[in-house]
Amino acid sequence: MAKTGGPARAVTAPALSTLDFALDRSTPVPLYHQLAQQLEAAIEHGVLAPGNLLGNEVDLSVRLGLSRPTVRQAIQSLVDKGLLVRRRGVGTQVVHSQVRRPLELSSLYDDLEKAGQGPGTRVLRHETVPAPADAAAALGVAEGAEAVVLERLRLTHGRPVALLCNYLPAGLLELDDARLESTGLYRLLRTSGVVLHSARQTVGARVADGEEAARLDEPEGAALLTMSRTAYDDTGRPVEYGTHIYRASRYAFDFQLLVRN
Amino acid sequence: MAKTGGPARAVTAPALSTLDFALDRSTPVPLYHQLAQQLEAAIEHGVLAPGNLLGNEVDLSVRLGLSRPTVRQAIQSLVDKGLLVRRRGVGTQVVHSQVRRPLELSSLYDDLEKAGQGPGTRVLRHETVPAPADAAAALGVAEGAEAVVLERLRLTHGRPVALLCNYLPAGLLELDDARLESTGLYRLLRTSGVVLHSARQTVGARVADGEEAARLDEPEGAALLTMSRTAYDDTGRPVEYGTHIYRASRYAFDFQLLVRN
DNA sequence: AAGTGGTCTAGACCACGAG
DNA sequence: TCGTGGTCTAGACCACTTT
Numbered sequence: 422m423a424k425t426g427g428p429a430r431a432v433t434a435p436a437l438s439t440l441d442f443a444l445d446r447s448t449p450v451p452l453y454h455q456l457a458q459q460l461e462a463a464i465e466h467g468v469l470a471p472g473n474l475l476g477n478e479v480d481l482s483v484r485l486g487l488s489r490p491t492v493r494q495a496i497q498s499l500v501d502k503g504l505l506v507r508r509r510g511v512g513t514q515v516v517h518s519q520v521r522r523p524l525e526l527s528s529l530y531d532d533l534e535k536a537g538q539g540p541g542t543r544v545l546r547h548e549t550v551p552a553p554a555d556a557a558a559a560l561g562v563a564e565g566a567e568a569v570v571l572e573r574l575r576l577t578h579g580r581p582v583a584l585l586c587n588y589l590p591a592g593l594l595e596l597d598d599a600r601l602e603s604t605g606l607y608r609l610l611r612t613s614g615v616v617l618h619s620a621r622q623t624v625g626a627r628v629a630d631g632e633e634a635a636r637l638d639e640p641e642g643a644a645l646l647t648m649s650r651t652a653y654d655d656t657g658r659p660v661e662y663g664t665h666i667y668r669a670s671r672y673a674f675d676f677q678l679l680v681r682n
Numbered sequence: 683m684a685k686t687g688g689p690a691r692a693v694t695a696p697a698l699s700t701l702d703f704a705l706d707r708s709t710p711v712p713l714y715h716q717l718a719q720q721l722e723a724a725i726e727h728g729v730l731a732p733g734n735l736l737g738n739e740v741d742l743s744v745r746l747g748l749s750r751p752t753v754r755q756a757i758q759s760l761v762d763k764g765l766l767v768r769r770r771g772v773g774t775q776v777v778h779s780q781v782r783r784p785l786e787l788s789s790l791y792d793d794l795e796k797a798g799q800g801p802g803t804r805v806l807r808h809e810t811v812p813a814p815a816d817a818a819a820a821l822g823v824a825e826g827a828e829a830v831v832l833e834r835l836r837l838t839h840g841r842p843v844a845l846l847c848n849y850l851p852a853g854l855l856e857l858d859d860a861r862l863e864s865t866g867l868y869r870l871l872r873t874s875g876v877v878l879h880s881a882r883q884t885v886g887a888r889v890a891d892g893e894e895a896a897r898l899d900e901p902e903g904a905a906l907l908t909m910s911r912t913a914y915d916d917t918g919r920p921v922e923y924g925t926h927i928y929r930a931s932r933y934a935f936d937f938q939l940l941v942r943n
Numbered sequence: 944a945a946g947t948g949g950t951c952t953a954g955a956c957c958a959c960g961a962g
Numbered sequence: 963t964c965g966t967g968g969t970c971t972a973g974a975c976c977a978c979t980t981t
Contacts, residue, residue, distance in 0.1 A: 449958085451968080451969060451970090452969080452970075453969080453970090471918065472918075477946075477947060477948080478947085478948070479947090487970085487971090488970060488971045488972065488973090489971090489972085489973090490751075490969095490970075490971075490972090491969080491970060491971080493948090493949095494969090494970095501762075503879070503880050506879065506916050506917075506918075507947095507948060507949090508916075508947085508948080508978095508979080509947065509948050509949070509977070509978045509979065510946070510947050510948075510977085510978045510979025510980060511946095511947065511948085511978095511979065511980075512946090512947060512948080513947090513948080516879070516916075516918050517914075517917070517918025517919075518918075519822065519914070519918060519920070520879065520880055520914045520918050561780065616943060617941040617943070618764070618767065618777070618781065618940075618941055618943075619764050619781055619938055619939060619940050619941060620938070620939045620941070621936070621937075621938050621939075622935075622936070622937055622938075622939060623934050623935065623936045624885055624907070624934060624935040624936075624937075625907060625930055625933075625934035625935070626887035626905040626906060626907040626930035627905045627930055628889065628903070628904070628905045642889070642903060643889070644887040644888045644889045644905050644906070645887060645905070646885070646886060646887040646907075653778075653780070653781045655767050655769075655777075655943075656767075656778075657732065657733075657777050657778025657780060657781050658778075659780070669886055669887035669888055672886075673884050673885060673886035674883075674884065674885040674886070675882070675883070675884045675885075676882075676883055676885075677880060677881070677882050677883075678880060678881045678882075678883060679879075679880050680878040680879055680880060680881070682877060682878070682879075682916075710977085712949080712950060712951090713950080713951075714950080714951090738965075738966060738967080739966085739967070740966090748951085748952090749951060749952045749953060749954090750952090750953085750954090751950095751951075751952075751953090752950080752951060752952080754967090754968095755950090755951095768966090768967060768968090769959095769960080769966085769967080770958075770959045770960060770966060770967050770968075771958090771959055771960030771961055771964095771965070771966050771967075772960070772961075772965095772966065772967085773965090773966060773967080774966090774967080
């Protein structure tokens with residue numbers, strides 16, 4: 422039936438019909454989530470190629486033994502992730518891979534991740550102090566109230582890339598320096614039962630003063646990328662305020678925006 | 683600061699019961715969208731205060747004459763926007779306003795918007811040229827293929843803040859300089875039927891060289907914020923590639939992240 | 944005209960969290 | 963224990979795009 426005579430026509434994935442999705446109704450994992458994960462894996466592994474049509478939702482639901490809303494929920498979650506695109510009268514297709522892939526070009530970016538050499542962290546300071554004005558304002562406490570301050574040096578390939586300064590409300594959690602050097606602050610927060618909801622960030626730039634330059638192994642006057650962030654948990658309580666500076670010669674922020682249409 | 687007798691208790695919004703939502707089944711606007719907009723407006727105007735419970739979904743659907751899935755869809759869209767939080771066994775509540783508000787502190791940020799003085803734009807260059815290597819790679823065309831290049835100077839209060847250089851595929855749309863100076867590139871794209879899907883951005887920093895400094899009215903060696911971006915439409919086709927530089931002394935990126943849990 | 948996703952209904956049962 | 967949101971079903975009709 423699908424006889425293509427044109428250039429790169431969108432075609433229903435030939436593999437999809439033979440793809441068997443293993444749905445387990447005995448696990449607590451929601452069916453729509455199981456389906457979404459398996460679809461995502463299929464996309465990731467190239468079983469579903471960019472531009473492939475997913476097949477219509479009604480057929481899919483019948484074949485999988487699910488209701489249409491459940492199938493839709495699975496598909497919608499991948500649309501929200503930017504992996505799929507729905508088009509009325511056409512179908513649901515896999516977005517072209519170019520859209521998904523990180524920029525390979527950015528020579529600024531250290532590919533330490535690929536090199537298997539994860540980022541290292543050195544804790545320079547970790548104590549309870551009176552909160553300075555900016556931290557107090559961000560955390561919603563009185564100036565001078567107790568807060569935990571954390572200063573860390575982030576390294577890649579043994580060389581510094583960033584100087585991280587964070588303030589947390591006193592008593593929020595117990596921080597172990599050893600774990601901080603291996604695990605990262607956000608994972609520790611999560612482990613302690615803090616459910617992150619959102620964060621506000623400001624990214625700017627400035628030139629390094631003498632001390633910063635020395636600590637980051639840069640010449641004075643070098644460009645620095647700055648980031649300040651306040652993070653909130655799901656009750657709206659501020660749980661972290663940080664001011665970070667990055668060596669612009671070795672680091673850049675790379676991220677993807679999804680457009681709300 | 684607010685004087686609280688203990689932590690602010692979550693209370694069902696007293697106003698919600700008297701709030702009348704006007705749902706019009708004769709318009710093509712989906713019911714869930716109408717409800718979402720009116721809920722959002724109520725939150726925006728403070729009718730629904732932070733921490734207020736929305737009331738359970740079943741009651742709401744009965745009162746509104748809608749099915750529960752429809753009400754859920756409306757609520758979910760606001761949860762996705764970060765305006766509401768759902769908690770099992772508790773209810774749905776409005777997030778605390780602090781989470782939603784932009785950082786007022788960032789002195790870097792020009793509050794030109796508030797001052798009613800919108801950003802001005804001056805088109806410095808607008809022609810069809812052979813695409814340079816980086817633009818060609820980003821746009822997915824051969825190096826040297828035709829592309830439209832656009833150089834603009836962005837001003838606030840009559841002073842430069844940014845130098846924007848963009849490449850677009852040749853023939854994508856007709857660009858009118860006059861409109862470019864008043865409307866912005868993205869609005870023009872949308873008007874021309876381009877449906878934006880996503881963009882990849884890289885944000886970095888560097889110091890200004892002599893020419894950049896002169897054009898931006900900064901001293902040589904000043905810190906610049908750099909941003910490069912490739913935008914894609916919903917078919918996965920690259921529609922724009924841009925490299926922008928901002929005066930760090932007058933501009934910073936401010937944005938909110940929502941955490942996927 | 945046919946096929947697709949978009950919306951909507953009216954129920955059901957379950958899992959989690961608070962009291 | 964009880965109330966909440968979380969999940970799921972089996973239909974229905976509509977709007978849009980393509981043929």
